[in-house]
Amino acid sequence: MxxxxxxxxxxxxxxxxxxxxxxxxxxxxxxxxxxxxxxxxxxxxxxxxxxxxxxxxxxxxxxxxxxxxxxxxxxxxxxxxxxxxxxxxxxxxxxxxxxxxxxxxxxxxxxxxxxxxxxxxxxxxxxxxxxxxxxxxxxxxxxxxxxxxxxxxxxxxxxxxxSGEGTLLVFDLGGGTFDTSILRIGADAIDTVVIDGDRRLGGADWDRRIADWLIDEFCARTGCDETDLDAGFRQQLLQQTEAAKVQLSQVSTTRVPIRFGAHAAAIELTREKYEELTRDLLDRTIAIVRRTLGTAAGKGIDQADVADVLLVGGATLMPAVTRRLRAEFGWEGKRVxxxxxxxxxxxxxxxxxxxxxxxxxxxxxxxxxKVLPRSFGVRLDRETSSRREDLYIEYIAHANDPLPITDRRLVTYTKIADVSEQAFHLFEQNADVPSPVVALNREITPDDGFVFTGLPSLPQGSPMTIVVNVDEDGLAHVEAYEDTTGQRLQTQVQLGxxxxxxxxxxxxxxxxxxxxx
Ligand SMILES: Nc1ncnc2c1ncn2[C@@H]1O[C@H](COP(=O)(O)OP(=O)(O)OP(=O)(O)O)[C@@H](O)[C@H]1O
Ligand SMILES: [Mg+2]
Structure with a gap:
């Protein structure tokens, strides 16, 4: 087998x-x-x-x-x-x-x-x-x-x-991304209640912060010129920084030996200094946990309902993570x-x-x-005005809607008479909260990535129905119908x-x- x-x-x-x-x-x-x-x-x-x-x-x-x-x-x-x-x-x-x-x-x-x-x-x-x-x-x-x-x-x-049944919060801080999830664990099913996160927050940001500080210290001590430092040197320093960070999860102080040309210094880094330099990064994780709890509260799950907190990702091994979660929420995170x-x-x-x-x-x-991570919708044109707010997003599905999502319908109208083709644009929430304004969302179909062809000759303002299904993996599948004849239109959708x-x-x-x- x-x-x-x-x-x-x-x-x-x-x-x-x-x-x-x-x-x-x-x-x-x-x-x-x-x-x-x-x-x-x-x-x-x-x-x-x-x-x-x-x-x-x-x-x-x-x-x-x-x-x-x-x-x-x-x-x-x-x-x-x-x-x-x-x-x-x-x-x-x-x-x-x-x-x-x-x-x-x-x-x-x-x-x-x-x-x-x-x-x-x-x-x-x-x-x-x-x-x-x-x-x-x-x-x-x-x-x-x-x-x-x-x-x-x-x-x-x-x-x-x-491990038991109940409400579980997963705090997942890896090398590049931070995710929070609240899951309801039952005997037969795991239901996702809320997901949130920051796809640009992870251990690599801690490393960069410390590497920048080490460079400042190194040049201040040795008199080197920062602009001389080449990409190879910076790579090596990042690797050394990561190793120092991992050590500081065990010991309270370490030294980073740095050499560039004739310049050399061993710079001491204490855990205290390390945590001070990176505090704002940890603050960002805490703010997202609060936002996650806020969304969960809107779905009837309170902080007191969280039975277990699971720590995932290498960066949760930093002692400051457990300490902060205890101080802010009273949680004892579990590492498995x-x-x-x-x-x-x-x-x-x-x-x-x-x-x-x-x-x-x-x-x-x-x-x-699973649930849909971000709200998404279609960009529609209110009228032929040049004001940007007249281009708005009509939402089809919202963040944290359970997947799969079937048969969401949206009626739209042809803008001019006798068109045989009509393009639409799918947009996805790009800010903390979904916004109907186009600029706060990002396009998930490239130009002409979502095109209906084969429209019969119709007067302006004829209705068309867009039907959207979202599969278990959160990917949209779209079809469209011309309302007067019920005819299904040929559709090409390109998501990536x-x-x-x-x-x-x-x-x-x-x-x-x-x-x-
Ligand atoms: N003992 C430790 N103390 C502090 N940080 C650590 C420790 N061990 C690993 N890390 C950090 O954890 C990060 C890697 O974690 P992990 O392997 O979970 O991430 P990843 O899966 O590569 O990233 P992601 O899940 O974000 O895509 C690195 O930044 C690494 O430096
Ligand atoms: Mg990972």
Whole structure:
């Protein structure tokens, strides 16, 4: 019998777990270092010679221009990484990480698999989730589904002794993203009540803050000129900073030896100083927890109902996190496998999907019910006025609506007579609260990414109905009908930022790469 695979595609570290026929979940260590996780770093030795993981991390100091890290932060954005003559994107770089992880795990497991589940931050919107699925496809993987990281962690937590039913808050601070989730854990189901977060807040921000301070101190002491410091030096300093940060979770003071050319100094960093320099970052997590509790209160769940707090992600190992949660909310957070809970949960989810699809049950798991992370809607035009507020968002579904969402309808009208084609734009909430104003939302279909064709000849102002379904993974599927005849219109929807031809090009670029294992 073959495996069910879960892949945690992390901002800084990734991992693979497999569930075997006996229902055991094992993390598959990487074959380079034997560690359970692999750095999410990609090194292009040549256009088609690529290393992922520790080798890439080591290359970052000598050849920073050929190394890409923290790519998950840019997932779903229209950015490109020109490298050895190829325009890579966050999707193609992630595809290389996924391919590496998959091939490496297969070399250990040596058997077929039933497809993979890839994790995404709970607060990823539609575009980032779509980009993650596209990364999996570019890597040639059979992506069964994505799963929000906190839910994956809760699935694993639910199988550990001592965990019970009730309301669980997951505080997930990883290398690049911060997620909060309130989940209702029952015997048969895990229901998501609220998700919130900040996709640009994680351990890497703590590292940058400290590295900036170390540079200031270093130059003040040695008289070096900050503008002379090169990218390789900064990479090395970031790696040293991260190591110092990890040490400070255990000890109260450490020294960071720094050398640049003829300048050298060993700079002392105390935990107290470290916490002072990064306090505002931790404040941001606390503010989001409060906002999460506020949303939950609107759904009838109070802070007193939170029975357990699960700490997930490597950055929750900072002592300041537990201390602050205790001081602000009186919580004693629980840590269950903070580095690996997510990947183990993803493998469990892969198995439970098979069971739900009528496959042979491998083990009994609760049904997972997810919610939509962000409100989204269609941009409509109130009238042909040039005032921006007349372009507004008509919401189709709201943040924290349970998934799947079926058959949401919206009636709109043709703007001019006899058009055969009409384009619409899907927009997603981009600020803390949904806004009807276009500028506070971001487009999730690129220009002409959502087009209806084949309209019959109609007078101006003829009604059309847009029907939207959102699947379990939070991705929209749209169709449209012309109301007078009821005729279904041909629809093309493109959710991700990559155009079809770009996808085909990248697929080829990824396939041509020789991965150094
Ligand atoms: N003992 C520790 N003390 C403080 N920070 C730590 C410790 N161990 C790991 N970290 C930090 O945790 C972060 C990595 O955590 P993790 O592996 O959970 O994140 P990730 O999965 O890569 O990111 P994300 O989930 O945000 O995509 C890094 O910033 C790392 O420096
Ligand atoms: Mg993670």
């Amino acid at each position: 073959s495996h069910y695979l879960g892949i945690d595609l992390g901002t800084t570290n990734s991992a693979v777990a497999a569930l075997d026929a006996d229902g055991r979940v094992e993390v598959v260590p990487n074959t380079v270092t034997g560690h359970p996780t692999t750095p999410s770093i990609v090194y292009f030795q040549e256009q088609t010679d690529v290393a992922v993981g520790d080798i890439a991390r080591n290359a970052a100091v000598a050849e920073p221009e050929n190394v890409i890290s923290l790519v998950k932060r840019s997932m779903g954005e229209a950015v490109s990484y020109p490298i050895h003559g190829i325009e890579h994107t966050p999707e193609s770089i992630s595809a290389l990480i996924l391919r590496h992880l998959y091939e490496d795990a297969r070399s250990t497991l040596g058997r077929d698999d039933n497809g993979v589940v890839i994790t995404v931050p709970a607060y990823f919107g539609m575009r980032e989730t779509q980009a993650t699925v596209e990364a999996g496809t570019l890597a040639g993987l059979n992506v069964l589904a994505t799963i929000p990281e906190p839910i994956a962690a809760a699935l694993h937590y639910g199988r550990t002794p001592g 496998d903070p580095h690996l809970a997510v990947v183990k949960g993803a493998a469990l989810y892969a198995a439970s999907l098979r069971t739900a699809q009528g496959g042979e049950p491998v083990l009994s798991l609760p049904t997972v019910r 930022v990559l155009q079809q031809d770009q996808l085909a090009e990248l697929e080829q670029a990824v396939a041509q790469v020789e991965l150094l294992h």
